[in-house]
Amino acid sequence: MDTTEKRFESDIEAFLLSEAGGYVKGCRETYDKSRAIDMSVMLAFIGKTQPKAWARFCRVYGNDAEAQLYKTFQRNVDEHGLIHVLRNGVKDRGIALRFCYFAPASDLNADLVEKYEANILTERRQFHYSTSNENSIDMVLSLNGVPVVALELKNQLKGQSTADSMRQYREDRDPRELIFNFNKRVLVCFGADLRDVVMTTRLDGARTRFLPFNQGSNGAGNVGDGGNPENPDGYPTAYLWERVLRRENLLALLQHYVSLQTTETLALENGRQVKKASTKLIFPRYHQLDVVEKLVADTRERGAGKNYLIQHSAGSGKSNSIAWLTYRLASLHDASRESVFRTVFVVTDRRVLNAQLRETILSFEHSAGQIETVTDKDNSSKLRDAINDGKRIVITTLHRFPLVYKEIDAHAGKNFAVIVDEAHSSQTGKSAQKLKTALADTESALKEWAELEGKEEAALKDEMDVLSEALLSQGQHANLSFYAFTATPKPKTLEIFGEKRGDGSFDAFHHYSMRQAIDEGFIEDVLRFYTTYETSYEIGKISEDNPEYEEPPATKAIRAYHDGHGFVIDQKAAIMTEKFREITLNRIGGRAKAMIVSPSRAHAxxxxxxxxxxxxxxxxxxxRPLVAFSGKVKYDGKEWTEPELNSAGTLRISEAQLPLYFGSEMFNLLIVAEKYQTGFDEPLLHTMFVDKKLSGVKAVQTLSRLNRQCPGKIDTYVFDFANSNEDIARAFKPFYEDTFLEKAIDVNDVYTFWAELEKMRLWSREDEDKVYAVYSAAEQSRTALGKISSALVPATSAYNRLSEENRFKARALIKNFCRFYAYVTQIVRTFDAELHKSYIFAEIFYRFLPKNAHEKVVLGDKIALVSNKLTETFSGAITLAPEKAEKTFPPEAPRRKPAKPTRTFDTLKNIIDKINLMYQGDFSEADRVIVEEIFDRLQTRQKQLSKLAKASTPEMFEKNLFPAEFNKVANECYNRRMDAFAKLFENEDFYSHVMAEMGAALYADLRNRREGAKRKE
Known part of the structure; x- marks a missing residue:
């Protein structure tokens, strides 16, 4: 058996030169190394496809025509790049010439089809390209004489692999050679062996960056690792030449996919904002090409009206995939040569349009006026006009549709594609409903309703009102196709957009898993270096009284007291700072940054x-820290805003500028509270300190802030003070590979909800009619809110007459009914006018209801932190073993019969004892923060301390009067038991915290006693 590299090359060549491959053998003698072009092939193509233009060109330039053609071609390539010239051609003295003809959108124009088929694709092995040496490339593919693809082929059976291909490109292929000039000749360089494929679009010596171009271990679109599956018919890497590089597919890649992207970013240099531009040539990774082509093929076959879910992990290049899909759908024609969609919408869940996604789509080559973007700063009429005018592509936010849906023209016979970025549960909300109302062609729904009602369509149409329109817009529609992209699908997302399988479960149409993204090196594994801490603490009761409290609010208050305690914050801050200096500052060449995820704004x-x-x-x-939070936070007697804290001298950083400044060398630590935990892209972010409970999607999204790659970033670290490694593993497992929904919901459960709510007799059908009449009025008058408020009075009175337990139950039933109805009507049409009115009433009524009252428990003067200890409980990699059962969501089902939790009461001492039992630790005497012996001794000085408290303010007592008394008692305790009290005197911060805690507690206790004595008098 021949196992040489030449055998490998011969097998590839044999396919490419076959009828299926579509290439012809290139000629070594006619290739001009100095021009890096085969002019004879170029002239043959132009002569065949543009004979009149070429004849005119020859008349103008005579014997210099060939030289002038090259000069014109090269001048345009130097100015605009090769991909632009291939797509648009050139002009010389008014003569238009093209160097390639791509496939027309339909075959209506026979002349364009003929010219497309006249393209000459050539293949040559051992391609000698240089005028200064005899170096050769294993294989080069050219389009009409222009080299566009280079391949270096290796064979493991001879001890070589893609690693050798990459070394060869980096060390032996001079990027100054014309054939390797960026975007002037070869557009993509592949390295391939028997198992793997890599690629790059820019040779840059040792800095050349290669990307994997593999299918994935289980094939493209399926869950698995990196690499390629077995191929029973040949090489595992045969997809490269049999699919990607075959004639029609390479032409499609050059026409639709290869793109020059120039991005502008703001950077700080010496404190000044500087715009920096970077340009790169984008060639799709295999899974990107696969998902777009499969979606386009399925849509072409089935037409409009189908939903698709694409579960692609972070690191999948989702923005580019969406951009490619957008343009492909906008130009898609069906078998009848008609455009499939009038308009393609790219919609994001966020209220502020995703600037990165918008810029990515706009950066791809497109016709003027083809795209309309509607940002948060634009008037909503811009969206209305874009829809009514039939713009080919519209980029906007989901939250814009409720503002314009009433002003959209009818859509009979018009199809729309909606590409959803980060599809989550908001797709069951009112904005999503209004999007459907704005775009749905309800003719088929009207026909369906007429059949159910036994009426003529015309008669029903005459009876149409706002209620009918709402019912008809429910469910799926034959003129709307949704393409939903997300890395973390929830059960509702799966059922609305997912593929229903034979066993009744729902799965995504296409996958690119987190597992594969990590394995291929596109994102960092944020769980590889993970450290968790467990907090043990003890709370002491320092007041003499022992009042009774409701347990849940009191327990919450005690935990909040501990978590926000100055000593606890300082202890964690010390660990975070030292870990930051030990680890973060030594990563990414000293440029690494860290984030602290805090549980609240006050903590931040x-x-x-x-x-x-x-x-x-x-x-x-x-x-050098920055802090990010919303609104104002009171600290140390003053209210602070984010910009006020992020100020130094004349520098004042606004909220909008914070990402820019954090990305600069000026700052390296960001402390956040409910900000920057999703959608924040800072590749230099290396370390995260987590002091907040995280679960599910939130945990994945938050920790994934670390996974972006950058040069020099080889690892990430997480230090978690609030979650166990088991908690985090549980959160990540469903999204590590494949997530699917076990089975569909029972839509009739919505009637079960309504039946339970109706039993409470809070409102009548007449009440619903009154509210709906005002709600559905074509023009909302100034008295509308007042009328609705009045119409809700009977229901409000009935609600207020309920017992506390039944109020809790009613509130929960109303909330669940509204959520479930909104969810169900995204999937099916109910044609139930009464139920829809009930939903509208319940949804408005819920907003009018007072929130369940919670007793606010204040315990600051009755308790004290006795001991606190942080213990490292886990350090290592959190592994996610592939287990199918862990990734299955049970069917989404309504919760029935909500019941208010039983109110339990207990004494403060017993509540404290329960918490201490829960958080107990193995404390040494030296771990004590407030020692019982000190407290007991201070109690004996109560008379003297009471006089001091009576004559002073809290600040004077704690800072000027109490320290002397505390010092006396502390020294007495130390002299009696040095071992137990040594830590108190060895650590100045520790001593200060103990004294401050004692002083504040004693002052409050003494003042309370005095006030109580006065009341008795």
Missing amino acids: VRYFFAIKKYCAERGYADV
């Missing part, structure tokens, strides 16, 4: 001050 501000104080006391100048 406290961490900010605690870290700055800790660094100032130790002279650390290399920790």
Whole structure:
């Protein structure tokens, strides 16, 4: 058996030169190395496809025609790039010439079809390209004489692999050679062996970056690792030449996919904002090409009216996939040569349009006026006009549709494609409903309704009103196709957009898993270096009284007291700072950054001050924090905003500027509270400190802020103070590979909800009619809100007459009914006018209801932190073993018979004891923060302390009067038991915290006693 590299080359060549491959053998003698072009092939193509233009060109230039053609071609390539010239051709003295003809959108124009078929694709092995040496490329593919694809082929059986291909491109292929000039000749360089394929679009010596071009271990679109599956018919890498590079597919790639992207970013240099531009040539990765082609093929075959779910992980290049799909759908024709869609919408869930996605789509070559973008700053009429005028592509946010849906023209016979970026549960909300109302062609739904009602369509149409329109817009529609992209599908997302399989379950149409993205090196594995901490603590009761409290609010108050305690914050801040200096500052060439995820806005501000104080006391100048939170937060007697804290001297960083400044060298630590946990893309982010409970999608989205790659980034670290490694593994498992829904919901459950709600007799059908009449009025008058408020009075009164337990139950039933109805009507049409009115009433009524009252428990003067200890519980990699059962969502089903949790009461001491039992640790005497012995001794000085408290303010007592008393008692305790009290005197911060805690608690206790005594008098 021949196992040489030449055998490998011969097999590839044999296919390419076959009828299926579509190539012809290139000629070594006619290739001009100095021009990096085969002029004879180019002239043959132009002469055949543009004889009149070429004849005119020859008349103008005579014997210099060939030289002038090359000069014109090269001048345009130098100015605009090769891909632009191939797509648009050139002009010389008014003569238009093209160097390639791509496939027309339909075969209506026979002349264009003939010219497309006249393209000459050539293949040559051992391609000698240089005038200065005898180096050769294993194989080169050319289009009409222009080299466009290079292949270096290796054979594992001879001890070589793609690693050798990459070395060869980096070390032996000079990018200054014309054939390798960026976007001037060869557009993509492949390295292929028997198992793997890699590619690059720019040779840059040792800095050349290669990307995997594999299908995935189980084939493209299926869940698996990197690599390629077995091929029973040949090489595992045969897809490269049999699919990707075959004649019609290479031409399609050059026509639709290869794209020059120029991105502008703001950077800070010496404190000044500087615009920086970078240009790269985008060639699709295999899964991107696969998903777009499969979606286009399925849509061409089935037409409009189908939903598709694409589960692609972070690192999949989703923005480019969406951009390619957008343009392909906008130009798609069916078998009858008609455009499949009038308009393609690209819709994002976020209220502010995703700027990166918008710029990606706009960066692809397109015709002027083809695209309309509607941003948060634009008037909503812009969206209305774009829809009514039939713009080919519209980029907007989901939340724009409720503002314009009433002003959209009828859509009989018009189809629309809606590409949804980050599809989540908002697709069951009101904005999604209004999108359907705006775009749906309800003719087929009207026919279906007429059959159910036993009426003529014309009669029903005459009876149409706002209610009818709402019912007809429910469910799926034959003129609307949805293409939903997400890395983390929820059960509702799966049922609305997913593929229904034979066993009744729902799955995505196409997958690119987190597992594959990590394996291929497109994202970092954020779970590889993970450390968790467990907090053990003890709370002490310092007040003499022992009041009774409702347990849940009191337990919550005690936990909040602990978590926000100054000593606890300072202890964690110290660990975070030291880990940051030890690890983060030594990564990515000293440019790495970190994020602290805090549980609340107040915590974010406290961490900010605690870290700055800790660094100032130790002279650390290399920790430079920013903080991100909304609104105002009170700290140390003053209200702070984000820009106020992120200010230094004359520098004041606005909320909009924060990402820019954090990305600069000026700052390297970002403390966040419910900001920047999703959609934030900072490749230098390396370390995350988590002090917030995370679960499900939220955990995946938050930790995934670390996974972006950049040069020099080889790992990431997470230090988690709030979650166990098991918690995080549980959150990630469903999205590591494939997520599917076990079976569909029972849509009739919505009637079960309604029946239970109706039993409570809160409102009547007449009440619903009154509210709906105002709600559905064509023009909302100034009195509309007042009329609705009045119409809700009977229901509000009935609600208020309920017992506390039944109010809780009613509120939960109304909420669940509204959510479930909104979900169900995205999937099916009910044609139930009464139920829809009930939904409208319930949805409005719910917003009018007072929120369930929760007793606010304040315990600051009754409890104290006795001990606190942080223990490292796990350090290592969190592994996610492939287990199908872990990735299955049960069917989404309504919760029935909500019941208010039983209210339990207990004494403060017993509640404290229960919490201490839950968080108990193995404390040494030295771990004590407030020692019972000190407290007992201070109690004996109560008379003297009471006098001091009576004559002073809290601040005067705690800072000026109490410290002397505390010092006396502390020294007495130390002299009696040095071992137990040594830590108190060895750590100044520790001593200060203990004293401050004691002072505040005693002052409050003494003042309360005095006030109580006065009331008795």
